[in-house]
Amino acid sequence: MYQQSRLEVNGKKQHQFVKNEIGAPTVMQQKGKNTATLKFITPRWFYFLLVISILGWVILTGYWLRNCYSNIYLKITK
Structure with a gap:
């Protein structure tokens, strides 16, 4: 992820998250429908x-x- 990247999980901004070995964010899923949105702010x-x-x-x-x-x-x- 880049410095200008923004991660939202289920409509809430995530400021702290774990990254895997290639830098992709890993988030905890909750029971039910989950939505993760990764945005790049120009x-x-x-x-x-x-x-x-x-x-x-x-x-x-x-x-x-x-x-x-x-x-x-x-x-x-x-």
Whole structure:
């Protein structure tokens, strides 16, 4: 499990649990229906870096299109 992982068993958050040799959580089951949910909470800095990456691709694509258009325009005017 990762630091950003959250484990819920039967709707209750689990803060302390036993991990097996590969790091998977082991929880005690109760009589009846049991539900375990393991969630990964994405860090906020990831969204910031994602926006920067997308903006970079948009700017690079715009620059490339501008250069292509300029080259075509120069060939037409000659």
